[in-house]
Amino acid sequence: MLYNIIPLIIIVVSLGGILYILFRKLPDVSKLDVDDLLEVKQARARNSLLEDRLLRKIKDLKLFKQSGKVNQFFSRVAQYSKLSKRRIQEQIEARMHVKQIKYLTEKGENGTEEVIGVLLAEAETLKQREAFDEAEKKYLNIIKLSPRSVEAYRGLGDVYMRERDWSDTEATLEHLLKIAATEKKILVEDxxxxxxxxxxxxxxxxxxxxxxxxxxxxxxxxxxxxxxxxxxxxxxxxxxxxxxxxxxxxxxxxxxxxxxxxxxxxxxxxx
CATH class of the missing domain: 1.25.40.10 (Tetratricopeptide repeat domain)
Structure with a gap:
């Protein structure tokens, strides 16, 4: 019986000691200043830094707007958008052009003549825009399709003449006259x-x-x-x-x- 009571007595005494210590320290805990804790100080310091950084960004944004950089930025965005739109349009036109040429070529000899007509019109447009390199390539492509195209040689000679490339103009026009004489298509301007x-x-x-x-x-x-x-x-x-x-x-x-x-x-x- 006595052996059963002893453990109970030890437990009660221990609990009493714990309660005694807590009641003695309670006034000291209540006096503890949370502001003095290291973790709290560090957290507040971080928040202060973030606030300062945010204020600086807001200030920089105001200066950014005042200096007109915002308008410049959006202007560049608009230019890029227009450029992208134009490139897309050019790609669509190029694909349609390829399909058109393929369709006309499949029609045989008559189709080839139509292809040459389309290409000549394109070359003339490029020439009038003074895109001479592109116009030259277009005329040379026509000559590959039709080696005796008087109009292609005449247009090519005009390109070289506008560029004041006298040697190439001379060779082109001399060849033009030979073909044009055979085809009976000589013009006084030649x-x-x-x-x-x-x-x-x-x-x-x-x-x-x-x-x-x-x-x-x-x-x-x-x-x-x-x-x-x-x-x-x-x-x-x-x-x-x-x-x-x-x-x-x-x-x-x-x-x-x-x-x-x-x-x-x-x-x-x-x-």
Missing amino acids: FADLAEVKKNLQKMPEALHYIEKAREMEPNNPKYLDFQLEACLACENIEKAKESLRNLRAINPENKKLQEYGDRIKNAYLS
Whole structure:
């Protein structure tokens, strides 16, 4: 019986000791200042730093707006959006163009002619936009499809002429004249353009030859007569220069260069 009571007594005494200690320390716990705890101080310091950082960002945002960078940013976004839209449109047009060319090619010979017509129109548009590199590629592609395309060679020669690439213009126009003669598609401008190219290459006898060819087709063209007279003087062909001057005086009597040409012919005789 006694052995059963002893453990109970020990438990009661222990609980009493614990309660005694708690009641003695309770006033000290109630006086504890939470603000002095290290963890609390650290947490408050972090919050203070975050608040300062947020305030700085807000201040920077105000300066950002005031400096106009916001407008600049959105302007760039708008430009990029337009550029992307344009690229998408170009890709769609390119795909449609490929399908169109494929469809026309499948139609056989008639389809090929239609393809060339489409490509010539595109090349002409590029040329008028002064996109000469792209226009050149387009004309060369046409020549691959149709090696005797007078229109393609004429357009290609015009591209080179606008770029003042006289050597390539010369070769292109000379080949054009050979094909055009066979196809009976020579234009007076073909001779006149080649005469201009020869002049820029300092090949005056050849320039005279081609401008005379142009005059055979348009004998009363004042521009061609004027060119012929200049070429005759450059080649020292005085008799032909006199004849050209007479024709020019008859066709264009108000030409301000008539007196000058007359003086140059006289000086050529004296020399």
